Amino acid sequence: MCSDTVKNMSKQLDALKDAALMPLWHDSDARPEVLPALAGNEACDLLIVGGGFTGLWAAIQLKERQPDADIVLIEKTFVGDGASGRNGGFLSTSIAHGESNVEARFANETEQLEAAGEQNIRELLETLERYNIDARYEQVGETEVALDEEAAGRLYEEYRALKNDGEDVVWFDKQAIRDNIKTDSFFAACWHRGGQDGVVDPARICWGLREVLLNRFAVRIYEGTEMTSVKPLGKDEMLTVCTGGEIRSNKVLVATNAYTSPVGKVNRCVIPIWDYQLATEPLTDQQIENIGWGLPESRHALADYNNMFHYFRLTKDKRITWGGGGAVRYYFNRGIDPKYMDAPARHEQLAREFFDMFPQLEGEIRFSHKWGGIIATSTRFCMVPGVAYNGRLAWSVGYTGHGVSASRFGARVALELLGYHPSDIVRLKFVTRKAIPWAPEPVRWLGVRITQFELERADRNGGKRGLWLKLLDSLGLGFAC
Numbered sequence: 001m002c003s004d005t006v007k008n009m010s011k012q013l014d015a016l017k018d019a020a021l022m023p024l025w026h027d028s029d030a031r032p033e034v035l036p037a038l039a040g041n042e043a044c045d046l047l048i049v050g051g052g053f054t055g056l057w058a059a060i061q062l063k064e065r066q067p068d069a070d071i072v073l074i075e076k077t078f079v080g081d082g083a084s085g086r087n088g089g090f091l092s093t094s095i096a097h098g099e100s101n102v103e104a105r106f107a108n109e110t111e112q113l114e115a116a117g118e119q120n121i122r123e124l125l126e127t128l129e130r131y132n133i134d135a136r137y138e139q140v141g142e143t144e145v146a147l148d149e150e151a152a153g154r155l156y157e158e159y160r161a162l163k164n165d166g167e168d169v170v171w172f173d174k175q176a177i178r179d180n181i182k183t184d185s186f187f188a189a190c191w192h193r194g195g196q197d198g199v200v201d202p203a204r205i206c207w208g209l210r211e212v213l214l215n216r217f218a219v220r221i222y223e224g225t226e227m228t229s230v231k232p233l234g235k236d237e238m239l240t241v242c243t244g245g246e247i248r249s250n251k252v253l254v255a256t257n258a259y260t261s262p263v264g265k266v267n268r269c270v271i272p273i274w275d276y277q278l279a280t281e282p283l284t285d286q287q288i289e290n291i292g293w294g295l296p297e298s299r300h301a302l303a304d305y306n307n308m309f310h311y312f313r314l315t316k317d318k319r320i321t322w323g324g325g326g327a328v329r330y331y332f333n334r335g336i337d338p339k340y341m342d343a344p345a346r347h348e349q350l351a352r353e354f355f356d357m358f359p360q361l362e363g364e365i366r367f368s369h370k371w372g373g374i375i376a377t378s379t380r381f382c383m384v385p386g387v388a389y390n391g392r393l394a395w396s397v398g399y400t401g402h403g404v405s406a407s408r409f410g411a412r413v414a415l416e417l418l419g420y421h422p423s424d425i426v427r428l429k430f431v432t433r434k435a436i437p438w439a440p441e442p443v444r445w446l447g448v449r450i451t452q453f454e455l456e457r458a459d460r461n462g463g464k465r466g467l468w469l470k471l472l473d474s475l476g477l478g479f480a481c
């Protein structure tokens with residue numbers, strides 16, 4: 001390795017040296033004190049397990065429709081400690097991981113799922129406004145960028161198809177996107193400008209909803225409280241054993257997403273994938289000018305057009321958050337230990353890739369935060385709702401990396417499956433069709449690693465999918481973040 005390369009690498013890694021190991025979103029004045037854990041026994045109509053978006057939105061939606069519903073919510077650590085407080089904050093309309101996934105898996109329900117997605121994001125934003133939750137929302141749409149000529153060609157085909165379908169999309173050729181954002185890495189971009197897609201500070205949504213549940217709806221929330229088992233008790237009750245006590249309820253809604261659950265059926269439909277992110281210090285006005293991105297007309301929320309894609313965006317205080325790419329990992333036997341958050345090799349990889357894209361920031365900017373979070377991946381690439389015990393326990397899990405808005409819809413589906421105000425939604429194949437379960441270990445670990453390797457190879461190979469990926473495609477299986 002030549003000495004310049006070594007010098008550059010050490011500069012890139014130097015930028016990581018003082019980064020705090022915590023999600024940027026957690027490092028905030030808005031972060032509330034942790035609530036007391038359950039100490040003794042409880043009883044309620046509905047027990048919600050999990051204090052992420054799914055659990056919180058379930059409680060809000062039910063309380064708004066049925067104010068007298070008696071709800072208890074338990075959370076293993078603290079509200080927003082799961083994926084909901086650790087994600088990239090990309091808010092998208094799709095509730096099923098994008099149009100191509102819907103077309104591939106639920107072609108007969110495209111219209112209903114699109115309409116449900118639009119209604120869902122509209123209502124989500126209306127609720128934030130109703131309760132004065134400042135989620136730092138910016139309606140910037142989402143912009144896909146091609147990183148080579150070949151990808152630019154494929155992206156253009158996609159752009160044409162969307163345009164023909166009447167979508168509000170804008171094409172940037174190489175010069176146009178480089179005029180907007182100054183990096184030689186970009187070859188073209190497609191800006192999905194229409195609709196309400198944008199970016200948020202996700203933890204602020206969690207804590208805002210928590211506050212509304214506590215103070216407006218008198219929902220009892222116990223943090224530091226883990227469900228360890230659940231079973232039916234007679235015909236009409238469920239008994240949930242938790243750290244700190246037992247809870248009797250009519251119904252249980254499991255909102256634990258990627259985490260290992262005491263409910264076996266939930267575990268079989270998702271695997272936990274660790275995804276890593278970095279955040280920079282706030283950029284100076286000069287640095288913003290040097291990269292173009294961040295000026296009022298170019299605040300795009302970006303994702304590159306790859307299988308193993310990076311996602312990157314600006315925050316209101318002018319930082320860049322940067323995550324994804326090949327840094328994602330599945331750890332053998334559903335590893336969810338918080339120790340996996342500290343992954344120096346993954347964070348270093350992200351830092352190197354960041355400066356490859358924005359070399360003008362090398363030696364100029366440092367990373368202030370580094371973190372990881374767990375994405376729940378299902379074999380159908382989108383949420384998996386389900387119900388057991390004669391309709392007394394339901395779940396919605398497995399949103400992959402598209403759960404910021406979809407989890408609100410997932411919460412609605414799980415409530416409807418429990419019999420709370422059911423609508424036509426619960427008759428959709430999207431809800432009734434069972435997801436193919438993940439294979440047991442060690443096949444699962446091996447399968448994910450091979451797939452990840454093959455996806456990276458396809459990215460290097462102009463998107464060409466090898467035999468392994470073609471086989472998975474034909475079986476309707478795969479791996480997506």
Ligand SMILES: Cc1cc2nc3c(=O)[nH]c(=O)nc-3n(C[C@H](O)[C@H](O)[C@H](O)COP(=O)(O)OP(=O)(O)OC[C@H]3O[C@@H](n4cnc5c(N)ncnc54)[C@H](O)[C@@H]3O)c2cc1C
Pocket residue numbers: 049050051052053054055074075076077078079080081082083084085086087088089090091092225226227228255256257258259260261262275276277311323372373374375376396397399400401402403404405406407
């Ligand atoms: C790094 C990262 C980046 C992402 N980026 C995006 C993005 O930009 N856009 C997007 O749309 N989606 C994104 N996602 C996905 C999105 O964040 C999730 O789909 C969504 O937050 C899921 O919400 P949830 O409430 O179902 O799960 P979680 O937020 O994970 O909540 C589950 C909660 O259950 C608790 N729990 C688990 N087990 C128990 C138990 N036994 N008892 C009690 N409590 C328990 C956990 O502590 C946790 O708080 C990202 C995810 C990650 C990890």
